[in-house]
Structures are given as structure tokens and as C-alpha cells.
Amino acid sequence: MTQVASGRIGLAPMEGVIDVVTRELLSADGALDWTVTEFVRVVDTRLPARVFLRHCPELETAACATASGTPVHLQLLGSDPEALAANAVRAQALGARQVDLNFGCPAKTVNRHDGGASLLRQPERVHTVVRAVAEALAPLGIAVTAKIRLGFDDKHVALACAEAAESGGAAHLVVHARTRREGYRPPAHWEWIGRIQARLSIPVIANGDIWTLEDYWKARTLSGCADVMLGRGMLADPWLARRIKHWQRHGEMLPATPWSARAEILHAYAQRMRAHLPEKVVVSLLKQWLNQMRGRHEEAARRFAALRRRTELADFLAGLGPMTPATDTQPRVDASGERA
Incomplete structure (x- = not known):
């Protein structure tokens, strides 16, 4: 591997896993560029402030960020365009600096109730939801972004769903490289993200099965995306974002996380x-x-x-074992495999 231009790294929203404490711990070294909350479920009502604050306590900070200053984006999940728009405006009033829309959750309960990946069966619904939220937030000066999968049962509308999000006004699009049916089973189809990236003019962010620096390089190469979003890989290796950033900046690989x-x-x-x-x-x-x-x-x-x-x-x-501070002062290895 050789040194590459920098790309952004986001921390994926993982329901029941990535909460305010996890976000703070995983972003403490400054290697993450942004994080996303667990989804706030929107049905047909305007939610009270306590619901937003429970999912995103960082709303009470001036910059809606973790203690290290990493931005936190608030994610909404639902299918009612008007309700989502109203709750996006409420989130902005409470301090949200960016709102993300979830079209990727594969959970059966969520999908049975017309949320998450279920909307991918009809790309026009993705467009309608994104447009409603984008139009509501535009006068307030904040952006809406979206996350999708490659489809529900298959990939035949993957491009249509991505284009629907863009035409609706999404500022960027995160793509998990599997369909809802595929769940989290390998492999991740990074090359399909490449097809989407080639068609869209907004930034496309690759997500799915990035566990190592080598995975990052493969995902980036096959997708053509400069930016990635890490999920389970950051739990498996809390230094994953750090090692990616180090390689971007110095063209060398850090030793294994101790x-x-x-x-x-x-x-x-x-x-x-x-x-x-x-x-x-x-x-x-x-x-x-x-x-x-x-x-x-x-x-x-x-x-x-x-x-x-x-x-x-x-x-x-x-x-x-004892809680002893860990450092990355071990010998480093450059891209050729030589010790630095």
C-alpha cells in the first residue's frame, strides 16, 4: 500500500451499541471526523425534547459534539415526510447541526412498521422523505444526509434509491454495501458502491466490513470513495480510525493494537x-x-x-487485567513492511 490523500472517517450509528459514552470513548483520539446517533424513531407526532436528548445528550453542548470536539449528527428514522420534517426542525431548535435519515436499518421489527430499509423497495418514497426534510431544514442553514443499503431483497433499485436521495436534497449519502436480505453476511459489495459513486455528484461514503487498514484500502479502491464510515470495525479495534489517519498522513502502518x-x-x-x-x-x-x-x-x-x-x-x-495506559510508541512499519 502507498500513501493516499486524506479522506473523512465517520462512526456509524449502531442501535443499542453506539451511545453517548461509546461515541466519547471512540472519538477521544481525534481520528474520527464525525459520529451519528442511534436513530430517533418518528411515527406521526412531534416528539418531546427529552426523546432527542436521550439519544443525543451532545445537543446540550454548544457545538453538538463529543468531548474531543467530534461533531455528532442526529439520525431520524421513519416514513412520514411531514412528521420527519417537523421533528428535524425540532432537532435543529434543540441544537442539531446536521440531521441524518435512516433508510438502512435491516431489523425486522423496524421494517414491519414501514421504517429503515423497507423504504428502499420504492425509490420515490426515499426522494419524498429526503425532499421534505431538506426543504424544512434549508431555511435553518443545516443539511440533511442519508444512509441506505443496496436494496431490500436485491440490488435492482440500488442506483435508483441513491439517485432519489440525491435529487431529494441529501448533502451526502452513506451506502452500506449489502441489501437488507444480506444483513451483515460477508462479503460486502464495495464495487456496487462504486457504481453509485460514479452516478452521483454528492459525496458518497462507503460502509460495511471495514475491519482493518487493508479492508479500508480495498473498500476505497473498489468503491472509489474517499470517505468511509466504520461500525463494528471500531468496536473490534478502537484504534482503527487512528491507524487509517496515520497511514493517510505518513504512509506507514501502525503495529497491531495491544x-x-x-x-x-x-x-x-x-x-x-x-x-x-x-x-x-x-x-x-x-x-x-x-x-x-x-x-x-x-x-x-x-x-x-x-x-x-x-x-x-x-x-x-x-x-x-489492570487498567494501564496504552500508547502507540511501538516500532512502526512503513508501507513496504520495513520497521521505521
Whole structure:
């Protein structure tokens, strides 16, 4: 691999996983360019402020950003254009600097209730929703963006859905490189994002199965997109955005993220979450995160096997090892494989 021009990196919204604490921890090193909240479900009413603040406490900051200054975009999910537009305006009044629309959620419950990826079966509905929100927000000076998949059951309307979002007024489009039917099963079809990118004039952002620096390079090459959005890959390797940024800037690869760095972020997460959740719930959330790490890291897999039946928080944290600060001061490797 060789050095490339910089591209932006976003943190994907993951329901039940990426919350205010996770956003703060994963953005702390400054490598992420923006993050997106879990979706706020809109049906047919104007939601109270507390709903927006529950999903996005960062609305109460001046810049609607994490502690490190990383912008947080608020995501809405629904199918009623008027209700979505009204709630987008409410979000702006509460402090939102950008509103994202979810057309990609594959959850059966969401799809049964006419939300998320279900709208991809009719591209004209994507256009109508995006246009309604874009027109409502334009006088307020903020943009609407959208996230889609490559379709619901198949890819035959993927281009039409992307064009519908653009013509509706989306400022950028994130594309998860699978259909709703494909869920999260590999492979991700990055080349299909390339077809979309070639047809649109707005920025297109590649998403799906970017776990490593090598995956990033393949996704970028096949999609033609300079920008990417990371999801599960950031949970598996909390330094993934950092290593991508380092390579962009210096053309060299950082060593593998040490276990100490992974343990440190899990300790920090537990410390924050135990303040307002029962300890057994915190343990369950830690297991969920460690489970994402274990598939691609031998020590994480060993720790998960040893801790999977632990129910007491103190025991679980002890099993992770001491909370010692981790650094990236190990020898670096440049793009040719030589130590720097």
C-alpha cells in the first residue's frame, strides 16, 4: 500500500451499541471526523425534547459534539415526510447541526412498521422523505444526509434509491454495501458502491466490513470513495480510525493494537456506565463489546472465553487485567513492511 490523500472517517450509528459514552470513548483520539446517533424513531407526532436528548445528550453542548470536539449528527428514522420534517426542525431548535435519515436499518421489527430499509423497495418514497426534510431544514442553514443499503431483497433499485436521495436534497449519502436480505453476511459489495459513486455528484461514503487498514484500502479502491464510515470495525479495534489517519498522513502502518489498549477502553466504558446502570447490565454490555473484539484478536478471544460466564462486574474487570495506559510508541512499519 502507498500513501493516499486524506479522506473523512465517520462512526456509524449502531442501535443499542453506539451511545453517548461509546461515541466519547471512540472519538477521544481525534481520528474520527464525525459520529451519528442511534436513530430517533418518528411515527406521526412531534416528539418531546427529552426523546432527542436521550439519544443525543451532545445537543446540550454548544457545538453538538463529543468531548474531543467530534461533531455528532442526529439520525431520524421513519416514513412520514411531514412528521420527519417537523421533528428535524425540532432537532435543529434543540441544537442539531446536521440531521441524518435512516433508510438502512435491516431489523425486522423496524421494517414491519414501514421504517429503515423497507423504504428502499420504492425509490420515490426515499426522494419524498429526503425532499421534505431538506426543504424544512434549508431555511435553518443545516443539511440533511442519508444512509441506505443496496436494496431490500436485491440490488435492482440500488442506483435508483441513491439517485432519489440525491435529487431529494441529501448533502451526502452513506451506502452500506449489502441489501437488507444480506444483513451483515460477508462479503460486502464495495464495487456496487462504486457504481453509485460514479452516478452521483454528492459525496458518497462507503460502509460495511471495514475491519482493518487493508479492508479500508480495498473498500476505497473498489468503491472509489474517499470517505468511509466504520461500525463494528471500531468496536473490534478502537484504534482503527487512528491507524487509517496515520497511514493517510505518513504512509506507514501502525503495529497491531495491544490488548492493553482494548482493556483500557473497556475499563473506561464500565466506569462510565456503572454510574447509571445496574452492574449486571454493565457486564452484559462489556461482553457484547468484547465479543466484537474476539473475532480478530487472539488475546480478546482468550479473555472472552474465560469471562463469558462471569456475572459480577468486579470479577469481570479483574479478568480484563489492570487498567494501564496504552500508547502507540511501538516500532512502526512503513508501507513496504520495513520497521521505521
